[in-house]
Amino acid sequence: MKAKNVEIDDLNEASPWWSRACLRVDETIAAQARARQAQLTKPPGSLGRLEDAAVRLAALQRTPQPSLQRVWISVFAADHGVAAEGVSAFPQAVTGEMLRNFAGGGAAIAVLARSLGASLDVVNLGTVNDPGPIKGVHRAIVAASTANFCEAAAMSAAQLEAALAAGAASVRAARDAGAQLFVGGEMGIANTTAAAALACALLQRAPAELTGAGTGLDAAGVARKIAVIERALALHAVAGSDHERLRRLGGFEIAALAGAYVACAQSGIPVLVDGFICTVAALAAQRLNPGCGEWLLYAHRSHERGHAAVLDALHAQPLLDLGLRLGEGSGAAVAVPLLRLACDLHNGMATFAQAGVSGATA
Numbered sequence: 001m002k003a004k005n006v007e008i009d010d011l012n013e014a015s016p017w018w019s020r021a022c023l024r025v026d027e028t029i030a031a032q033a034r035a036r037q038a039q040l041t042k043p044p045g046s047l048g049r050l051e052d053a054a055v056r057l058a059a060l061q062r063t064p065q066p067s068l069q070r071v072w073i074s075v076f077a078a079d080h081g082v083a084a085e086g087v088s089a090f091p092q093a094v095t096g097e098m099l100r101n102f103a104g105g106g107a108a109i110a111v112l113a114r115s116l117g118a119s120l121d122v123v124n125l126g127t128v129n130d131p132g133p134i135k136g137v138h139r140a141i142v143a144a145s146t147a148n149f150c151e152a153a154a155m156s157a158a159q160l161e162a163a164l165a166a167g168a169a170s171v172r173a174a175r176d177a178g179a180q181l182f183v184g185g186e187m188g189i190a191n192t193t194a195a196a197a198l199a200c201a202l203l204q205r206a207p208a209e210l211t212g213a214g215t216g217l218d219a220a221g222v223a224r225k226i227a228v229i230e231r232a233l234a235l236h237a238v239a240g241s242d243h244e245r246l247r248r249l250g251g252f253e254i255a256a257l258a259g260a261y262v263a264c265a266q267s268g269i270p271v272l273v274d275g276f277i278c279t280v281a282a283l284a285a286q287r288l289n290p291g292c293g294e295w296l297l298y299a300h301r302s303h304e305r306g307h308a309a310v311l312d313a314l315h316a317q318p319l320l321d322l323g324l325r326l327g328e329g330s331g332a333a334v335a336v337p338l339l340r341l342a343c344d345l346h347n348g349m350a351t352f353a354q355a356g357v358s359g360a361t362a
């Protein structure tokens, strides 16, 4: 499967594309898959959440034999004006520098994609330290960076639209390649500040509850980051809709992820959500279009403070809890083998009748 560039849809329509209906889960196939799980040679329910995952994938893929051979990973990279407030342990230049590392195969997600045999689509939405055209990096530049949301809205309406559309464009490429699962990843110095601010605004939570160390701030750095988010929330308290909250407090990669998640739900591609930033993007996606929630599976609980609370707000039960806090889609990629095994068990195990094994007596 090869990543390829696609055109962005014409958006001049009465209702925005992201509010269009999402596909519905096939409940008949879900019931059939649940019934098959009950017939396999094991005490019913003994494979726990692997059973649930296989049933859910069968229903989403609309097939009795779910499969994850063709996995698509899109990593969206972008810079954040709020980095100027000193909210990250790393310099802003890293975002642009990592683009080369993604394309060159040395980044964690590049290693994981190779290992999984997955397609890796790297999208540059705008980096201050822009490396220019690089083979293997798709340029969908919105601007060099968002604005510092302590002083102004992070994005203009046109920038938000372009970022959402860039996510949808990656999903069209994934669909054209026959992807059976979409993994979104992100890279952006200071994006845990944007994600925490947006989550606070969407969930009406205090910054101290959802703000963590990101790439590795010390306690004083986290206190400064909380104060920055408090200032931003005070400035943008007038915002009305969740779309407007995303525009004022989000980032290009966060919006692209939200657009991608909605587009996956509209095109029938299941999603595996990565860590803190991706989960906040998933929350934003559900606020833009509540129907997309059914299509989102959650890979892991990140080490980042605030992730657990956002997952709880979404009633999401992630598969893994490994203390990961890298981003890039890495936690989701790590969970793919588990989901593949869930599918293999579902498709390959013998039933009690086939194996001549006695069923339960009680």
Ligand SMILES: O=C(O)c1ccc[n+]([C@@H]2O[C@H](COP(=O)([O-])O)[C@@H](O)[C@H]2O)c1
Residues within 6 Å of the ligand: 087, 088, 089, 090, 186, 187, 188, 189, 190, 191, 192, 193, 213, 214, 215, 216, 274, 275, 276, 277, 278, 302, 303, 304, 307, 324, 325, 326, 327, 328
């Ligand atoms: O995925 C996560 O849960 C996660 C948690 C902490 C940090 N990150 C990554 O670290 C970067 C943001 O950290 P920071 O400290 O610059 O806000 C960004 O590139 C993310 O991919 C990612």
Ligand SMILES: Cc1cc2nc[nH]c2cc1C
Residues within 6 Å of the ligand: 090, 094, 098, 186, 187, 188, 215, 326, 327, 328
């Ligand atoms: C090196 C580095 C790699 C990353 N990947 C995702 N976020 C990151 C942040 C840093 C600092």
